[in-house]
Amino acid sequence: MLSLFQQGLEIVFTVQILGLIFFGTVVGIIFGAIPGLTATMAVALFLPITYTLGPHAGISLLVGLYIGGVSGGLISAILLKIPGTPASVATTFDGGPMMEKGEGAKALGVGIAYSFIGTLLSIFALIFIAPTLAKIALSFGPHEYFSIAIFSLTLIVTLATGSMVKGIFSGALGFLFSTVGIAPVDAITRFTFGLTALNGGFDILTVLIGLFAISEIIKVAENVKTEKNATINTVTMKGFGFSMKEFWGQGWNCIRSTLIGTGIGILPGIGSGTSNIVAYMVAKKQSKYPEKFGTGIIDGVVASEAASCSAVGGAMIPLLTLGIPGDTVTAMLLGGFMIHGIQPGPLLFVSQGPLVYSIFIAMVVSSLIMLVCELYGVRLFIKMLAVPKHILLPIILVLCVVGAFGLGNRIFDVGTIVFFGLLGYGFVKCGIPQTPFIIGLILGPMAETNLRRGLMLSDGSFIGFLTEPISGAFLALAVASVVLHIFQNHRAKNPLPAAQH
Amino acid sequence: MSDIKKREFAVGVFFLVVGLGYLYMTSTLPRKQFIDAAFVPYVLSTIMCVLGVLQLRAASKLVVGEPSAKQAEQPDYSTVLKTLGLIVAYAALLEPVGFPIMTIVYLFTQFIVLTPADKKISYLTYGIISVITSAAVFTTFRYAFDMMLPVGLMN
CATH class of the missing domain: 1.20.58 (Methane Monooxygenase Hydroxylase; Chain G, domain 1)
Structure with a gap:
């Protein structure tokens, strides 16, 4: 392990890679800070640049964008009371009132410090959990992979907010699109309509760019004409703005929120957009003064930022060890890996050990850069908030088109992003969640291939999926999560009468 | 209903x-x-x-x-439809017309379509931004990253 760390350090500590991490982190913070732009969009945008870079350099850049993008949302959440990304929604609850009370600098200082601590702790969790999990996953066969894919699919639809029917449909539709092209095992061509470009199926990156970047641009068009410019408050930062007593006083809140964030990050498809709200609610529930939450106290900012940023390390765990993305940005990173011919999974730790450890180190370096940049460069990021959206978004669209075209130098991929952009916009208008679609698209081939391989191993019998202990356990968990969700929904619709006793 | x-x-x-x-x-x-x-x-x-x-x-x-x-607030579907039309036209004409020209046309028209109602449309600024962006993106990706972006009519 130590030699791998050493090799990882040698890879990262070069001028080129450190420069790319710095660049990625700063751009990520800007994308995170500007409402409407997200870390997913930042990664989508910079993927074409990574084509010509080596895998170490390219992935280091993407890691910087990811960490900066998740953390950057706190700037607008506090200064504008508008969350820059879904990861900083709960930061507005107390960060905004703190700003109104004239404690904006303190709120920013708290947010920056605890987003750094949350990120760092989750990276440590990643460093210690991922190699162990990868060792266990090495013994997994088709039965286990099929059951994990099914468990992940059911988890994402049951944990997604809104209608369960729409969540399942979204996941099934993603699965449907994954069946386009040459089928696994018997290589039959399915649903290609005679188009040879569809033989290889849809590229995950074109789907992601369309669904998350193009649809967002179309969505912004709905109200950009009538949007009023938000008043951007400026603050002068002097240190972090809080005392050591306050720092130690938030110790348990920070640890609990980090654990929540990392745990939620590990679950497929959920990530920082959910973890910040869950951690905030738990912090409020367990507080000695819950009535003060929402009035501008640092507890709320600590809980939200520690949880949202710790989901970063959590989301990388299933990506690196099983090839299952923890959130939309890691789904994008999965595509980034594939561009360089790298397949995430347990074998990655055996065949590409130095690369894995260089990712760990790049994440630590990026979080340090994030801390310094947000602390000392806040004025620059505030200026970036003033860039008009009607100029910025069309330029982003052009870069998305370039990114899609660069995947295979074909116009077909440009058409694909437009198609999935329209589909994504349709999803937004119909209240259908997009994340299950992506998880279905990614896990669909994994589930189908391993189902068929597993059946071949057990002579066409399904029993193998139930009798293999790990496989059986994951299938039981999948059933339990669906039953629990249906039970909770039923109880929410038919609450017990309060005055029965 | x-x-x-x-x-x-x-x-x-x-x-x-x-x-x-x-x-x-x-x-x-x-x-x-x-x-x-x-x-x-x-x-x-x-x-x-x-x-x-x-x-x-x-x-x-x-x-x-x-x-x-x-x-009750109604989204501005007229702007959405115009944006959709521009994106589809941009993707469809990218190969025959070429990236440099189509990008200038797309950006210029999209800037105009998205300009907020309370802001004045600055044709000159939009034109300059469109030309510079198209040239910068094309040059960077074509020559620095060896990406064969379509040149269309400029061939």
């Missing part, structure tokens, strides 16, 4: 249409045995049809209250 209820019904119909369409396409696949290339598509299409029925059932039972002020 309220707009929300209509929308939920439309979503249910969409689910059913997709499910049935997929089922029909799956039925045209060659069969070899019970578990073959058509097995998963059959499972998925069945699930989608069931979800369509469940969605229609949920929509019929939906009780909708009075729309709030926020809900």
